[in-house]
Amino acid sequence: MKNFKTKYGYFDKNGKEFVITNHQTPRPWTNLLTNGDFGAIVSQTGSGYSWKGNAQLNRITRWEQDLIKDEWGKYLYIRDDSNGKFWSAGWKPVCAKPDFYEVRHGIGYTQISSRNYGIQSDLLMFIANDAPVELWKVTLTNKTKKRRTLSLYSYMEWNLGAAPDWHREFHKCFLNTEYDSKTGTIFGTKRLWEVPSPNGHWNRDWEYVAFHTSSVKPSSFDCDKESFMGMYQNLQSPKSVIEGKLKKQSGNSLDAIGSLQVKCSLKPNETKEIIFLLGATEKKDEAKKIIKKYKTVRSVDRAFSEMQKMWESLLGTTEVKTPDDSMNIMLNTWLKYQAIAGRLWGRTGYYQTGGAFGFRDQLQDSQIFLPIDPSQTKKQILLHARHQFKDGQVYHWWHPLSEVGLPTEMTDDLLWLPFVVSAYLQETNDHSILHLSEPFLDDKGGASLYEHCIRAIEKVYTRMSDRGLPLIGAGDWNDGLSAVGIQWKGESIWLGQFLHRILIDCIPMAELMSDPLRAVLFKQRADALRASLNSNGWDGAYYYGATKDSGEKLGSQTSPEGKIWLNTQTWSVIADVADEQRSHQVMDVVEKRLEHKAGTVLVYPGYKTPDTKIGYLTRYAAGMRENGGTYTHAATWTVIAHAKLKRAEAAFRSFSKINPIIRGAKPDEYVAEPYVTPGNIDGPDSRFYGRGGWTWYTGSAAWMFKAGFEWILGIRAGNTGLEIDPCIPKIWKSYSVKRIYRGATYHITVKNPNHVSKNIIKVVMDGKEIPVQEGKCIIPIGDVKSEHTVEVMLGK
Numbered sequence: 001m002k003n004f005k006t007k008y009g010y011f012d013k014n015g016k017e018f019v020i021t022n023h024q025t026p027r028p029w030t031n032l033l034t035n036g037d038f039g040a041i042v043s044q045t046g047s048g049y050s051w052k053g054n055a056q057l058n059r060i061t062r063w064e065q066d067l068i069k070d071e072w073g074k075y076l077y078i079r080d081d082s083n084g085k086f087w088s089a090g091w092k093p094v095c096a097k098p099d100f101y102e103v104r105h106g107i108g109y110t111q112i113s114s115r116n117y118g119i120q121s122d123l124l125m126f127i128a129n130d131a132p133v134e135l136w137k138v139t140l141t142n143k144t145k146k147r148r149t150l151s152l153y154s155y156m157e158w159n160l161g162a163a164p165d166w167h168r169e170f171h172k173c174f175l176n177t178e179y180d181s182k183t184g185t186i187f188g189t190k191r192l193w194e195v196p197s198p199n200g201h202w203n204r205d206w207e208y209v210a211f212h213t214s215s216v217k218p219s220s221f222d223c224d225k226e227s228f229m230g231m232y233q234n235l236q237s238p239k240s241v242i243e244g245k246l247k248k249q250s251g252n253s254l255d256a257i258g259s260l261q262v263k264c265s266l267k268p269n270e271t272k273e274i275i276f277l278l279g280a281t282e283k284k285d286e287a288k289k290i291i292k293k294y295k296t297v298r299s300v301d302r303a304f305s306e307m308q309k310m311w312e313s314l315l316g317t318t319e320v321k322t323p324d325d326s327m328n329i330m331l332n333t334w335l336k337y338q339a340i341a342g343r344l345w346g347r348t349g350y351y352q353t354g355g356a357f358g359f360r361d362q363l364q365d366s367q368i369f370l371p372i373d374p375s376q377t378k379k380q381i382l383l384h385a386r387h388q389f390k391d392g393q394v395y396h397w398w399h400p401l402s403e404v405g406l407p408t409e410m411t412d413d414l415l416w417l418p419f420v421v422s423a424y425l426q427e428t429n430d431h432s433i434l435h436l437s438e439p440f441l442d443d444k445g446g447a448s449l450y451e452h453c454i455r456a457i458e459k460v461y462t463r464m465s466d467r468g469l470p471l472i473g474a475g476d477w478n479d480g481l482s483a484v485g486i487q488w489k490g491e492s493i494w495l496g497q498f499l500h501r502i503l504i505d506c507i508p509m510a511e512l513m514s515d516p517l518r519a520v521l522f523k524q525r526a527d528a529l530r531a532s533l534n535s536n537g538w539d540g541a542y543y544y545g546a547t548k549d550s551g552e553k554l555g556s557q558t559s560p561e562g563k564i565w566l567n568t569q570t571w572s573v574i575a576d577v578a579d580e581q582r583s584h585q586v587m588d589v590v591e592k593r594l595e596h597k598a599g600t601v602l603v604y605p606g607y608k609t610p611d612t613k614i615g616y617l618t619r620y621a622a623g624m625r626e627n628g629g630t631y632t633h634a635a636t637w638t639v640i641a642h643a644k645l646k647r648a649e650a651a652f653r654s655f656s657k658i659n660p661i662i663r664g665a666k667p668d669e670y671v672a673e674p675y676v677t678p679g680n681i682d683g684p685d686s687r688f689y690g691r692g693g694w695t696w697y698t699g700s701a702a703w704m705f706k707a708g709f710e711w712i713l714g715i716r717a718g719n720t721g722l723e724i725d726p727c728i729p730k731i732w733k734s735y736s737v738k739r740i741y742r743g744a745t746y747h748i749t750v751k752n753p754n755h756v757s758k759n760i761i762k763v764v765m766d767g768k769e770i771p772v773q774e775g776k777c778i779i780p781i782g783d784v785k786s787e788h789t790v791e792v793m794l795g796k
């Protein structure tokens, strides 16, 4: 079935594949392929780049950010040697007019199929599970009645180090290439790497060797851009491909590229399969082993099915069936895939090459693993704990490979550690994590994870205002508030709410750690904080946002612009700061003043004038990104806040409005991919109202999963068991959820014959009725490895 079809494509294979039928999508529509170490991003034109370990510091192939041209990539030319006509397997770089063109972006792979002059080409790209290598399987079929003699030419530019490689005349001096005729492999190395070294600045080798080879022995090769392309020529019609001859250049100081020529002749209706490999290893010997292993079609086919199995085993751990197919597709497949492949493993996209770990970012993202494989969340927690200073402060981000990091004046980063630890405990009840000792950045002796969490909280308590509110410094969760409190006077209402949530959640943690005084202290602090937030943070009709160093209120009715901020409303509910009446009051305001066609905007109205005392948020055009756009990450919190208050229609509506499949129904307005979340959608103040951008590399994916799965479908990990607490559209008759919780698998079916939106009246587990309280139910913790059937009845 062709689901959610637009003029550019549709979902296939139960939503697990997005098929692009028109390559002229309004923006590059990309896929991200990675095994957590090696990775590649590929667009529907066939453009993109590859990396190992860090997409910024260790980019294997060159790419420059130009989403309009999208003309940097690793390409494959196909040439008919009888008449010299050529095209490319992807639409770029030749931009021929194929008779057929289709791109299938799937989980862990992309396949580009094209037909030109009677030759069908299917280029399948993916990354092996167990090796730093990208595999291309090219299947060529002769659909004509004539014998055809073809040459394939691969092409990529070596980057081999930090990206962007903008000063190419400098960097090319350190690149070296060689062709090993025995294995038919191009090897690339670089004698400079821009990461810190014990020998001083820029005095370190790039510590890898890149390789590129094919299953059919190449008949020729080239490592020189000049001889391949021709001076003043371009990739659309490179000299070598026109002439049908590669010049076999290699060595140092070239504009280094990798190109292999592979010949292929095809009888009528004949099909042949050819493999190309691109990878990078620490030692050449390792590369040779990988080459040997993956040089056959059989081994590549096996690697492909192993890769698919790996993803199935991850994504298949949770499964939902609701009457809303767009929700099913996002919750079952793409949000989890985006959070894992895009945010945790690849940490890159077309809109932003990160490479680094953001302290707050990847911790939040790692929540995606809680219902899938919580040991991965644990790994992430411990990694972040090691990037904290002994005074509790943390790096805002740091780069794996170089370990260079940015100490921060942002004030929320450190608190995400206790936040995620507490979510991990709810999921697993694995208290042992709190005792694990991890070093600090400036104290290798380290301390227990519990102590790391305590130091984060205590650090915030060294930065409180006289009114008992936390200072905002160079920004809270909102990066754009970069100047609000740089003199350490301005306060953040949101940070206070967030801190309140953490204090409450850490009370059981302190009790577990036999630290009763701390538990009492946290309770007292939470009470005091809540009182201050509710008096000092209240603006009459809603919570304002922050105070500047001058004391001026932001996000207030008295503010000339940016009169109302979203996060202080949603988090007053999420953090249990507002009482019930106020909670509804502020969410009414959110619906009335912040909700638009593309979800809730972060600020309204957007700032039209840059304000040096607020920060760069005010420098975006009004309606864009943090300045009045729908910031998807924050918009997912709207869903949670509504659902927490059982405002079911509003919760589902807010979810659907930011669902990329729904937004993508108008692709020329929305422009972004319909299968992954965007960082932002332009708000009503923008001239591009409704336009999505910054896809893949956004913290919204994991949170949107949480909002839909835990809060609308209402299946949440709790301290004493699995909570079932639906908040669904009334029209739904039933839905089902599969979820693993503390080792046991639950198959939950929720029936709604009376068309209500909430309120459980009966639960039967494995044939036995279990108690329901106040319309909710807590499934007692089952035996590890057991399977349970849970039937839930909603009603009045």
Ligand code: GLC
Binding pocket: 358, 360, 361, 477, 478, 479, 480, 626, 679, 698, 699
């Ligand atoms: C970006 C940052 C994230 C921040 C958000 C809001 O997505 O990566 O850390 O919280 O913007 O400013």
